[in-house]
Amino acid sequence: MALKDRIQETIDSEDVVLFMKGTPEQVLCGNSARALDALRSVGAPVTAVDVLPDPAIRQELSALSNWPTIPQVFVRGELVGGADIVQELAETGELREKLDGALGEGWQERGRQERTVELAEGQGPAGLRLVP
Amino acid sequence: MTVRLEELLRQAFPDATELAVEDRTGGGDHFQVIVASPRLSGLSLVEQHRLVYDALAEPLADGTIHELRIKTRGDD
Numbered sequence: 001m002a003l004k005d006r007i008q009e010t011i012d013s014e015d016v017v018l019f020m021k022g023t024p025e026q027v028l029c030g031n032s033a034r035a036l037d038a039l040r041s042v043g044a045p046v047t048a049v050d051v052l053p054d055p056a057i058r059q060e061l062s063a064l065s066n067w068p069t070i071p072q073v074f075v076r077g078e079l080v081g082g083a084d085i086v087q088e089l090a091e092t093g094e095l096r097e098k099l100d101g102a103l104g105e106g107w108q109e110r111g112r113q114e115r116t117v118e119l120a121e122g123q124g125p126a127g128l129r130l131v132p
Numbered sequence: 133m134t135v136r137l138e139e140l141l142r143q144a145f146p147d148a149t150e151l152a153v154e155d156r157t158g159g160g161d162h163f164q165v166i167v168a169s170p171r172l173s174g175l176s177l178v179e180q181h182r183l184v185y186d187a188l189a190e191p192l193a194d195g196t197i198h199e200l201r202i203k204t205r206g207d208d
Binding site: 030031066068079080082083084085088089 | 192
């Protein structure tokens with residue numbers, strides 16, 4: 001599958017996707033950290049994608065989303081925004097409302113699962129890694 | 133550099149009721165911009181930020197802006 005299609009499939013199939021620089025365990029950019037913190041503050045089930053292993057991820061992603069910067073947060077296929085928007089929505093409570101609307105009430109009780117998906121070529125098949 | 137960014141934003145939002153550009157680190161490449169404008173009214177935050185990105189497309193593309201923080205609101 002082409003990289004563009006793998007990106008689109010991840011956006012479409014995961015509840016909450018965070019395209020970031022680095023991983024949740026080792027964040028390599030202040031804005032990615034702000035977005036991750038905002039998502040964690042509401043307990044969002046984050047699926048993280050590191051864009052750094054392959055510059056093409058960022059190029060293809062920005063072409064798909066019409067959004068020039070990283071991080072980018074998607075909920076059920078919809079671009080929610082970058083760090084500023086996600087932080088603002090978390091502070092106003094709208095992020096939780098958005099998750100309630102998109103994932104259905106009670107999503108918190110399904111257990112918080114933060115995981116990382118690797119999209120770059122040469123990293124083997126896309127794997128899911130559970131983070132404690 | 134803040135002057136150039138302000139000019140670009142002023143062109144895109146000539147009727148802005150608030151428009152500010154701050155060099156966050158003093159290094160000339162990390163910026164915070166604030167825009168309030170009737171042009172942003174009724175738009176989602178994603179759409180609002182896209183208009184700011186559009187206005188600053190050139191300095192974003194040529195690397196002048198390394199990091200950009202955006203705060204927007206509609207203003208009727």
